[in-house]
Amino acid sequence: MMSENDPERIRNKQIFKHTLVQASAFLVVILCAILFFFVIFSYNTWTGKLAYVVSGLRSIIIGIVIAYLLGPIVDGTEKQLRRLVKNPKNEARANAAIRAVSAIFVVLFMVFVVVVMLYTILPQIFVSVLSLNQSFPHYVDEVTDLIQSNHRLQAFLDNALTNATEEISDWLNENVVKNIQSYMLMAASGVMSVVMTLMDVLIGLIISVYVLCSMKTFVGQGKKIIYATFNKRYAKIILDTLRKSNEIFGGFISGKLIDSLIVGLLCFAGMSAMHMPYVALVSVIVGVTNVIPFFGPYIGMIPSAILVMLVNFKKGVIVLIFIIILQQLDGNVIGPKILGKSTGLSAFWVVFSVMFFGKIWGIFGMLIGVPVFGVIYYILETIVNYRLLKRGLPNTTEEYKNLDYFAEDGTRITTDGKKSQRELRKEENKELRRQWMEENQEGFERWLQNMKKKEEGEENETGR
16 A cells, blocks of 8 residues: 555656646636637627727726826826925825825816917918818819820820719719718717717816826725735736836827827927928828827828928928938937837837737727737736746847757757857856866865864863
């Protein structure tokens, strides 16, 4: 009969435990795959329900987003106000009052800045659009003259125009005329949607003040729930992940907004100095589209150049070159200074995240896809590095570029079948230490004997 400490019994237990862990991991992978395909194939269903819920909480979501973006500014303002209030009688009440004043001041200041910008920019945009509208007949005449000078092109376009006119006429009769009432309702619904959005923004601003005043309380309650749900080790991991996620999201979004504002202002200043047409309109297009990572500059550059080319082809080319130079300046100097390496992603993963999340969530996905993927990338990288260190393997990517395999003793073998310089140096140092010990072993033993005799002599003198 086997005892509890029998080696074979222990080995069987270890095999059973290892098999159980593998089976559990396999089951989890299968369940995750099923869940993934369920989410993909029922995408329209659950996104529709999610959109319904989000529409009901739109004001609260807007308030939370505003509070999240203004949080660092409110914290800085609060610190400055604390220096002015010294030795308050009731510290807790004074802190709450300072926080409330800071939140209200920052929100009102943000509203003031936005109103001033709109008051400054909108009239110029209106003038640019009006000028474009007035010049449009002239552009049409120029295009008409160009077509009439080329008979083949004129014949082709006449034929295409006839077919297009028939198609448009049929479409108007079949769709527009029959559904004009529904289109009128859609237009009215669009106007109501704009009004409701403005109301949501107004309510969101009020909610943002409450969120900013209670932000530390909400954070404390969240930590309390995490420690109540998980043990201390996992709670720390979750909090570290949340801090890193906040760093990625906050750094990227706020940095991108500031970066786009600077690009828009530089575009406005440069085009004004060169006396270009549609300065305000082009600057707004360039600044707004710059918010979208990687593709944004090109999205804004093309329509901006075309607008100016309609007025003057040479000026359009100059504007195109100017925007390209401005985007290079932003990509190599301004952007890295402001954003740094907030997401930790390479250029490939930035393009991947913009395209992937843009396909799923549209423009919104293109805006937040990079920080979302940055968080996913950070979590996966942390897990991989932890597993490698736990197995005693290096966690830097450089160590694996020319790797063929790791030997059983952990030695790194490169693709040419040789050990790396690092491994060779380690073995060389190990061999030198061994030789030194052999050469000095006799002297070392003699030194130990002398030290022992000295200690015995001191003990004898102390005994006397």
